Amino acid sequence: LVAWTIMITAFADTDDADGAQEFFDRMPQRDFVCWNAMAAARTHSGQMQLAKMLFDKMPERDVVSWTLLVVGNAEKGLVELAEAAFSRMPLRSVVSWNVMVQAYAQNGYLETARFTFDSMPMRTNISWNLLVAAYADAGQVQQARFLFDAVPDKDPVAWATMVAGYAQNGYLEEAQEVFEVIPQKTVVAWSSLIAAFAHAAKVESARRVFDLLPGRNLYTWNSMLSAYSQNGYGTQAVELFRQMVQEGGTMPDPIAFMSLLTACNHVGLVELSWEQFVSMRNDFGIDPRQGHYRCMIDVLARSGRLVEAEELMATMPFAPD
RNA sequence: GUGUACUGAUUCUCCAC
Numbered sequence: 001l002v003a004w005t006i007m008i009t010a011f012a013d014t015d016d017a018d019g020a021q022e023f024f025d026r027m028p029q030r031d032f033v034c035w036n037a038m039a040a041a042r043t044h045s046g047q048m049q050l051a052k053m054l055f056d057k058m059p060e061r062d063v064v065s066w067t068l069l070v071v072g073n074a075e076k077g078l079v080e081l082a083e084a085a086f087s088r089m090p091l092r093s094v095v096s097w098n099v100m101v102q103a104y105a106q107n108g109y110l111e112t113a114r115f116t117f118d119s120m121p122m123r124t125n126i127s128w129n130l131l132v133a134a135y136a137d138a139g140q141v142q143q144a145r146f147l148f149d150a151v152p153d154k155d156p157v158a159w160a161t162m163v164a165g166y167a168q169n170g171y172l173e174e175a176q177e178v179f180e181v182i183p184q185k186t187v188v189a190w191s192s193l194i195a196a197f198a199h200a201a202k203v204e205s206a207r208r209v210f211d212l213l214p215g216r217n218l219y220t221w222n223s224m225l226s227a228y229s230q231n232g233y234g235t236q237a238v239e240l241f242r243q244m245v246q247e248g249g250t251m252p253d254p255i256a257f258m259s260l261l262t263a264c265n266h267v268g269l270v271e272l273s274w275e276q277f278v279s280m281r282n283d284f285g286i287d288p289r290q291g292h293y294r295c296m297i298d299v300l301a302r303s304g305r306l307v308e309a310e311e312l313m314a315t316m317p318f319a320p321d
Numbered sequence: 322g323u324g325u326a327c328u329g330a331u332u333c334u335c336c337a338c
Contacts, residue, residue, distance in 0.1 A: 005324040012325095036325040043326085067326045098327040130328040139337095161329045168330095191330045198331095222331040229332085258332040291333040 001027075005034045012041035017050075036064045043072040063089065067096045074103030094122050098130060105134035125155045132158065136165025145174075160188040167196035187215050191223045198227030221250055225259040234267030254289055261295040265302075273299045290318045 004027050011020035020041040027034065035058045042051035051072050055065060066089040073082035082103045089096060097120045104113035117123075117131050128151045135144035148154075148162045159182040166175035175196035182189055190213040197206035206227040213220060221244045228237035241260050244250045252260075257280050264273035277296045280286045288296070293316045300309035313320050 002324040009325070031324095033325050038325090040325060062325095064326045071326065093326085095327045100327095102327065124327085126328045128328085133329060155328095157329045159329090164330055186329085188330045193330095195331070219331050224331090226331055253331095255332045260332095262332075289333085294333080 001029070001031060001034065005037050008034060008037040008041060012037070012044060015045055017041040017045040017047060032058065032060050032062055032065070035059075036062070036068065039065060039068050043068050043075075046075070048072045048076055063091045063093050063096060066090075067093070067099055070096065070099050070103060074099065074106065077107055079103060079107045079109065094120070094124050094127070097121070098124070098127050101127065102130050102134075105131065105137075110134060110138055110140070125151075125153065125158065128152075129155070129157050129161050132165065133161050136161070136168060139169060141165060141169045141171060141174075156182075156184045156186045156189070159183075160186050160192060163189050163196070164192040167192045167199060170199055172196050172200040172202070187213065187217060187220060190214075191220045194220065194223040194227060198223070198230060201231050203227055203231045203233060216248060216250070218250055218253060218256070221248060222253075222256050222259065225256055225263075229259040229263035229266065232266045234263045234269060237263030238269075238272065252284060252286075254286055254292070257286065257288075258291055258295065261292060261299070265295055265299045268299075268303060270299055270303045270305065288316075290316075290321075293318060294321075 004023060007023045008020045011017070011023065020038060024034065024038045035054065039051050039054045042054060051068065055061065055069055058065060066085060069085040070082045073085060082100070086096065086100045097116070101113045101116050104116060113131065113134060117127060120127060128147065132144050132148050135147060144162065144165045148158065151158050159178065162178050163175050166178065175193060179185070179189060179193050190209065194206045194209050197209060206224065210220065210224040225237055225240055228240060237260060241252070241256065245252060257276065260276050261273055264276065273296060277288060277292065280288055280292070293312065297309045297312055300312065
């Protein structure tokens with residue numbers, strides 16, 4: 001039973017809810033944990049109607065089942081339904097409360113989120129961290145900082161969240177100040193610092209941070225790549241991309257290619273753009289998404305190659321916008 | 322004592338200016 005549930009979760013982690021369902025259907029017997037795992041798989045792939053069906057069919061529902069219902073509705077923007085599920089729950093764990101705070105915050109009800117946070121019977125680090133992040137996402141950096149200062153035992157996520165909050169809102173100095181005093185600097189904090197410099201157009205500094213940080217990963221490569229591309233350093237971006245693949249042994253993702261194409265675009269390197277665009281699928285097996293097409297069409301059109309631009313637009317597997 | 326729910330970093334989009 002445990003092994004089956006692990007399989008279901010593994011499929012869910014790769015966004016394959018149907019694969020999870022196949023396992024679920026073949027299970028000799030089921031307990032509420034595997035029902036929940038299956039409901040979570042549907043919930044996280046956005047299939048709320050199926051998730052709700054599972055919820056209704058469950059022989060028994062525990063706090064996890066109910067919390068999943070809150071999450072699912074919240075992610076679909078259905079705050080009232082999330083709220084209804086939350087109030088109908090027979091029992092609420094701290095996770096349920098966290099989820100409800102998040103539900104309000106992510107749907108624009110920051111005040112209600114705060115009120116709910118204040119009424120929580122107990123809090124974890126996650127409760128604090130998610131609200132700090134919510135304030136920062138809403139551009140309320142001072143509020144974020146104020147709450148951050150009140151966090152009792154700041155974990156590495158809290159610190160990274162605050163640096164990221166400053167970075168995203170263009171507060172370079174504050175981001176640096178917080179970063180300096182972080183007890184355990186995670187790679188997330190490092191990459192946020194790169195972003196902070198990048199948004200302030202301090203590309204050299206961003207690069208210095210990139211060279212200093214321990215443990216490069218896809219995010220740090222991408223952060224540096226976008227630092228170059230957003231500031232018009234086309235050739236550096238291309239070179240960094242090459243290093244990422246060849247020396248870093250990192251598999252680029254669609255985001256890396258967005259930065260790369262944007263970088264080529266800024267420099268007007270049409271041929272190079274096209275090369276990368278083709279290479280995406282041929283060498284890396286990544287199907288270009290709408291953003292990649294848009295970027296590529298833009299490069300072509302700007303350089304006067306209107307026929308090719310039109311052709312690409314006509315053959316792309318998306319509706320033109 | 323094992324399996325299921327919640328938080329942080331990179332591009333674009335959206336929104337605002």
